[in-house]
Amino acid sequence: MNRPRKRTLSIIGAAAALLIAAALIGYANRGVLAAWGYDTFLSKQVEKKLEKSYEPLPNRPPETSQPTAAEREDPFSVLLMGVDARGSERGRSDTLIYTVIRPVDGHVLMVSIPRDTYAELVGRGAQDKITHAYVYGGPQMAVESVQKLLDARIDHYASINFQGFVKAVDLLGGIPLPITKDIVNKEADHEKFTIKANQSVYSGQDALNFVRYREDAGGDMARTERNRQFLESLIHKASSLQQWSKIPELLTVVGENFRTDIPPSALSDLAKKFLQTDHSIQSYTLHGEGKRMGPDNLWYYVADEEDLNAVRQTIAVWLDPDAASDRLTVPGLDEKTPTAD
Numbered sequence: 001m002n003r004p005r006k007r008t009l010s011i012i013g014a015a016a017a018l019l020i021a022a023a024l025i026g027y028a029n030r031g032v033l034a035a036w037g038y039d040t041f042l043s044k045q046v047e048k049k050l051e052k053s054y055e056p057l058p059n060r061p062p063e064t065s066q067p068t069a070a071e072r073e074d075p076f077s078v079l080l081m082g083v084d085a086r087g088s089e090r091g092r093s094d095t096l097i098y099t100v101i102r103p104v105d106g107h108v109l110m111v112s113i114p115r116d117t118y119a120e121l122v123g124r125g126a127q128d129k130i131t132h133a134y135v136y137g138g139p140q141m142a143v144e145s146v147q148k149l150l151d152a153r154i155d156h157y158a159s160i161n162f163q164g165f166v167k168a169v170d171l172l173g174g175i176p177l178p179i180t181k182d183i184v185n186k187e188a189d190h191e192k193f194t195i196k197a198n199q200s201v202y203s204g205q206d207a208l209n210f211v212r213y214r215e216d217a218g219g220d221m222a223r224t225e226r227n228r229q230f231l232e233s234l235i236h237k238a239s240s241l242q243q244w245s246k247i248p249e250l251l252t253v254v255g256e257n258f259r260t261d262i263p264p265s266a267l268s269d270l271a272k273k274f275l276q277t278d279h280s281i282q283s284y285t286l287h288g289e290g291k292r293m294g295p296d297n298l299w300y301y302v303a304d305e306e307d308l309n310a311v312r313q314t315i316a317v318w319l320d321p322d323a324a325s326d327r328l329t330v331p332g333l334d335e336k337t338p339t340a341d
Helices: 015-032 035-049 131-150 162-171 204-212 219-239 243-258 264-275 305-318
Strands: 004-006 076-084 090-100 107-112 119-123 126-129 158-163 183-185 192-193 258-260 279-283 288-293 298-303
Touching: 035 243, 035 264, 076 131, 076 162, 076 204, 090 131, 090 219, 090 305, 107 219, 107 305, 119 131, 119 298, 126 131, 131 158, 131 305, 162 204, 162 219, 162 243, 183 204, 192 204, 204 219, 219 279, 243 258, 243 298, 298 305
Parallel strands: 076 158, 107 279
Antiparallel strands: 004 279, 076 090, 090 107, 119 126, 158 258, 183 192, 288 298
């Protein structure tokens, strides 16, 4: 069970754009700018830098990616994908987070799906690790496969290339990470690296290696947790940015490594909406167990059916615009959702 996590950072429409929100809007939240200031000084610059990030899904016309005025008020869902791609390869979606954003009351639900989860790959006619959906069919197959797994609609997607965010971390002067013991990747068929423990900040390459580490006993669940810790640390560091001169370069890095079917103008509108709303985040990871299966005896993460059904019911409540705040919980959480600071 994951306890609710309060955040004073601003969350914009696509969860993968949290870095942009943190670097720009989070800075504004400290009193330097208000929503008016963001609108006046930064919104057009943000939209221009993110033009190359806009990539509608092939099976959804571009006009359907533009949220209507009503949709900007209603709860909507975004599939956040952290993609580990090197060079020109498509890469795999090492991080999959189904996110529900409620613009009016500021509540955000983030459900992490372990990358090795055994699931149907929609359009391929086979069961496989859900991370392979992105390999075979890009964001479209990933979206359709997660929709099938969770029996829940996905209104939008957003993907981040972790490789590109090495530059962002270094631009920010490094980020803190919860590493209390040296991390050594040394098995024969793995990339070799060592990350020293107890450093005050870690470089972009160290941060990427932290995400990629594969040799701990926690397996897929531990990797999912590290991915979340990396993103949260990156967001927190960006939100404390003190140098406005770095913002254009950060936006360029983000634009080169971020893809979404939400147009830049809509992202900007959603950013302004969240700038004016207190909010809280609740996070949860799909429960299950690892096991070897199939003729090749491959390792998979098999979701617990009871937990999966509970997650589906939870998502349905969160997507209901009329749901009261005390119903916005995660499976196993009995107490009411606290009010955000």
